[in-house]
């Protein structure tokens with residue numbers, strides 16, 4: 001059924017020109033995405049950028065206005081019933097799970113799938129074994145989120161959509177989650193996740209895309225996002241007057257050597273420039289820079305109208 005061949009081989013998700021307007025607010029202005037089978041893709045963007053809207057269109061629970069959407073080669077809106085069992089969904093918020101326990105819920109969701117994972121295996125994968133018999137409503141926020149993830153993966157989906165999956169997780173749970181996702185990815189699962197944690201995107205994603213102003217404004221591997229220029233190290237120090245100085249340079253060692261020589265000449269204690277630090281911009285710095293640049297560009301375009 002899936003014969004769509006994208007830039008990275010066969011596509012798990014292939015979207016072009018997706019637009020969506022709520023009332024008078026145009027949220028998506030032409031989203032293009034091509035996620036390969038087996039790829040893990042992190043969709044980043046500020047609050048309200050339209051990440052959940054995009055994912056909901058891919059899940060077939062929301063209708064885009066225009067554009068072409070194919071998930072596993074099929075239009076989610078007209079997909080046959082068996083397509084659903086090939087797609088796993090972890091929405092941003094889950095409804096009331098009633099009086100049931102994780103074991104019962106995982107068992108029930110698994111019974112709807114053609115080749116489900118075992119209930120104990122799933123409980124173990126999401127770290128809920130010790131809470132398998134508690135009522136879902138009595139679980140902590142982080143434990144309920146783990147249960148959401150469990151219900152999304154029990155059917156052994158080929159494509160997994162995760163909308164802010166680790167919100168509310170403690171650091172240990174996030175690391176366990178990352179290991180679990182790495183395992184699913186190694187099994188060949190295609191994964192699209194949204195997250196506000198840039199370390200999570202760097203850890204998990206083969207590629208990241210930045211959604212801003214209704215479009216994907218940057219897309220690359222986490223190591224290459226924003227280009228080489230954005231990764232130039234930044235040297236910060238206080239000058240002899242105590243004022244903060246900052247310089248971006250490809251040769252931080254050379255600059256530091258010069259600053260040390262100047263500090264010695266000025267007779268500073270130990271010949272050390274005060275407050276000296278050399279930093280390579282993190283993925284978060286680069287992401288924030290891309291968002292700020294896009295907002296400035298859009299404001300300028302708006303002002304010219």
Ligand SMILES: Nc1ncnc2c1ncn2[C@@H]1O[C@H](COP(=O)(O)OP(=O)(O)OP(=O)(O)O)[C@@H](O)[C@H]1O
Pocket residue numbers: 022023027045046047048049050051052053054
């Ligand atoms: N059903 C709806 N009706 C009207 N407006 C909506 C609806 N759903 C979302 N919106 C609006 O569309 C915009 C995008 O929302 P969306 O939830 O897709 O963003 P998001 O990138 O997922 O944000 P967040 O990071 O906060 O989860 C927001 O301004 C939101 O208020």
